[in-house]
Amino acid sequence: MNKTLDERVLRILTFIESKGGAAVVSRTIGKHPQAIYNIEQGKGKPNFETLSLLKEAYYDLDLNWVFTGEKSLQAKSATNERDIEYLKQENKLLRIFLREKGVDLDI
Structure with a gap:
């Protein structure tokens, strides 16, 4: 993974932690917890579906912050x-x- 992608993934993981962690978030968005754990362990990246589900479930997720840090x-x-x-x-x-x-x- 390149540095920019790493930063984006870290911001998503920071957000997930702020909402109670992988188990809580995965239940909320209707995904298997392993999908979030794979992102945490660097085995996968958040895809469009996951980002869409996160944004749908959490109105306060600022995608501009995820992608740019601002x-x-x-x-x-x-x-x-x-x-x-x-x-x-x-x-x-x-x-x-x-x-x-x-x-x-x-x-």
């Missing part, structure tokens, strides 16, 4: 939106906590 604008935007929502919730909880402690913030 997040797509859509993925960056989704991350930013999740971060904003998280910070809003954190801010709300912090205000409640401080109010219970007698601290009132007028910001």
Whole structure:
């Protein structure tokens, strides 16, 4: 395998690990676990069908990242939106906590 292909395979394997590993992902996409294990062991490469099944099952798989190593604008935007929502919730909880402690913030 060439270096670029190795990097792509590593990104796919990183994604698979982030979703619970080969057994979990293979069940989710309806493939035999051996197909994923073969990729992990360098005995096979992810084919178009496998990539399609992964993308279908996991909306957050950024194929641009898989192929280039760069997040797509859509993925960056989704991350930013999740971060904003998280910070809003954190801010709300912090205000409640401080109010219970007698601290009132007028910001």
